[in-house]
Amino acid sequence: MTWWLAYSGLGLFAGFFAGMLGIGGGLVMVPLLTMMFAAQAGFPPGEVLHLALGTSIATILFTSLSSLRTHHQHGAVLWKVVIQITPGILFGTLLGTKFASYVPAKPLALFFTVFVCFVAMQMILNLKPKASRELPGSGGVFAVGTGIGAVSALVAIGGGSLTVPFLTWCNVRVQNAIGTSAAIGFPIAVGGSLGYIYNGWGHIDLPAWSLGFVYLPALLWLVPSSMLIAPLGARLAHRLPVATLKRIFACVLIALAAKMMLSLFS
Known part of the structure; x- marks a missing residue:
């Protein structure tokens, strides 16, 4: 019961920032799930990070729908961009999950931590786009989608930490960028979940109630x-100073990633 409560609390925390910042929540869930799994019996040390990645991206499958609905009600989703980028996203996520399944936990954790620090600095500096930039053509959008999908699957995120900067860099209004990122998070989660289930299928040392690299008891809570809290975060994104919240959240991300690295390497 203690772990179930911890999973529920993590869902509230991650869902709130997923809705507000369009990030999917994986950047929070992965380090905390890794530490939770490592502290429990029956979880092989070499697979705790893979299980955290798979479970996190499976959670995003549901969270993205919840925050997407709220952003759509505010008219913040650019559906034309979503349709253009989705094929590349699906292709990239399948590549990313395949690669992640072959990478040992420690190098994968190092990549995750470096990526988190990159995202955090992006949030802290709050970089602004040049006025002359526009969205690329369909080929360029497909290529960007493939890259976003691959990296998102590797670190189990909804893609917002890549999609939002890309769209704002192309002079898309930040509220539209966050809303569109929430919509793009769904195909990322679909491809990523299927990839982690397939690539973890048949591993005999995984804990009971695992579906590939997705740990179902954690997913259940x-x-x-x-999903309950994500719409609240999405509504607040249209009312609060998001830049200030991003800087605070960035510091939390760096602390969590550092703690995850310590737990894996100790």
Whole structure:
């Protein structure tokens, strides 16, 4: 019961920022799930990070729908961009999950931590786009989608930390960028979940109630709480100073990633 409560609390925390910042919540869930799994019996040390990645991206499958609905009600989703980028996203996520399944936990954790620090600095500096930039053509959008999908699958995120900067760099209004990122998070989660289930299928040392690299008991408690709170975060994104919240959240991300690295390497 203690772990179930911890999963529910994590779902609330991750779901709130997923809705507000369009990030999917994986940057929070992965380090905390890794530490939770490592502290429990029956979880092989070499697979705790893979299980955290798979479970996190499966949770995003539901969280993205919840925050997407709220952003759509505010007219913040650019559906033309979503349709153009989705094929590349699906292709990239399948590549990313395949690669992640072959990478040992420690190098994968190092890549995750470096990526988190990159995202955090992006949030802290709050870089602004040049006025002359526009969205690329369909070929360019497909290529960007493939890259976003691959990296998102590797670190189990909804893609917002890549999609939002890309769209704002192309002079898309930040509210539209966040809303569109929430919509793009769904195909990322679909491709990523299927990839982690397939690539983890048949591993005999995984804990009971695992579906590939997705740990179902954690998913069962993460989903309701994250879906419950995500719309609140999405509504607040249209009212609060998001830049200030990003800087605070960036510091939290760096601390969590550092703690995850310590737990894996100690």
